[in-house]
Amino acid sequence: GAVVSQHPSWVICKSGTSVKIECRSLDFQATTMFWYRQFPKQSLMLMATSNEGSKATYEQGVEKDKFLINHASLTLSTLTVTSAHPEDSSFYICSAIRDPNQPQHFGDGTRLSIL
Amino acid sequence: KNEVEQSPQNLTAQEGEFITINCSYSVGISALHWLQQHPGGGIVSLFMLSSGKKKHGRLIATINIQEKHSSLHITASHPRDSAVYICAVNGGSGGSNYKLTFGKGTLLTVNP
Numbered sequence: 001g002a003v004v005s006q007h008p009s010w011v012i013c014k015s016g017t018s019v020k021i022e023c024r025s026l027d028f029q030a031t032t033m034f035w036y037r038q039f040p041k042q043s044l045m046l047m048a049t050s051n052e053g054s055k056a057t058y059e060q061g062v063e064k065d066k067f068l069i070n071h072a073s074l075t076l077s078t079l080t081v082t083s084a085h086p087e088d089s090s091f092y093i094c095s096a097i098r099d100p101n102q103p104q105h106f107g108d109g110t111r112l113s114i115l
Numbered sequence: 116k117n118e119v120e121q122s123p124q125n126l127t128a129q130e131g132e133f134i135t136i137n138c139s140y141s142v143g144i145s146a147l148h149w150l151q152q153h154p155g156g157g158i159v160s161l162f163m164l165s166s167g168k169k170k171h172g173r174l175i176a177t178i179n180i181q182e183k184h185s186s187l188h189i190t191a192s193h194p195r196d197s198a199v200y201i202c203a204v205n206g207g208s209g210g211s212n213y214k215l216t217f218g219k220g221t222l223l224t225v226n227p
Contacts, residue, residue, distance in 0.1 A: 032213060038156075043201065043217040091156055100213040103148060106158035 003027055004096050006107025014115055015086060021079045021110045023094030029074035030096035034104065035067075038091040047092075050077045084114045118142050121202050121218035128225050134189040136221045138202030141183065145206035148215065149176050149187045152199040161187070161200075192225045199223070 003026040011019055023033055032051050036044040048069050050056040056069035066088075068080040077096075081088050093109040120139045128134055138147070149161040162169050162176040164185075169176050173192075178185040189196055202218040 034214075043219045044158075044215075046214065049214065093156065093158065095158075097213060101146075103160040103163040104213075104215065105160065106150075108155070108157035111156065 004030075004094065004105045004107045006094055006110055008110060009108060010111045010113075012113045012115065013084065015084065017084055017114075019081045019084055019112060021081075021092055021094075021112075023077045023079070023096065023107050025075045025096045025098075025105070028096075028098045030077075030098060031074070031100075033071060033077040033094055033096045035069060035077070035079050036093045036095070038093065038109075044093065047079075081112065084112070086114045088112065089114045118216050119202055119204055119218040121200075121221050123221060124219065125222045126224070128192050128223070130193055130225055130227050132192050132225075134192050134196075134223065134225075136187045136200050136202075136223070138185045138187070138218055139183060140185075140202075140204050140216075142204070142216075143206065144204040146204070147178055147185050148203040148205070149185075150201040150203060152201060152220070154198070158201075189223075194225045194227050197223055197225050 005024045007022045035047045037047050038044050046059050047062045048056040048058045050069050050071040052071045052074045058064045071077040091109050091111050095104040095106045097104050118141050122137045146165045148163050151159045164178050173190045175188040199220040199222050201220045203215040
């Protein structure tokens, strides 16, 4: 149980394109979802915390107009990288929790390459 | 200084060896997590613990709250254990019990 699906797993697109990444909890209702970014050989960096039906809470230094998060339901959160540029190329990974006292369940990540 | 420090940064072992990865943290926490990240990038939660010791198969995790230290042990290591192991804590300076603060990870390579 506790499966989180992330789609797409890999995206290559041109500079200026907007890219949407989906994160779904398949077999549980996620009270909270998290979006992380990871550069090569570095640790995960939390970008934002997303609760269903409310605005996402962004970490310091993360542009909310650049990284749009929509948490439309208890099983789906989306991250849209708007007008992506090469410096946005990174590995993006989401996680979801059912209960704050339980572990986070991670998606398999999305590798984004902007040409 | 990072709130969560892991050691070693890199570890190479022969198949069958007993492996220990260490994690120290400098803040009050509500729980500590051990995560495994495979080369493809996907992350699996191995353990979440707030005291004592947990065991799952060949993996053992311990935590000493007073010393702010945790260890992850792998017995009878196997090449399929090769991955990055990440220590993370809840309730650090992030101000929320469910936000995680991550260590930089330990790259484990187990040779046949």
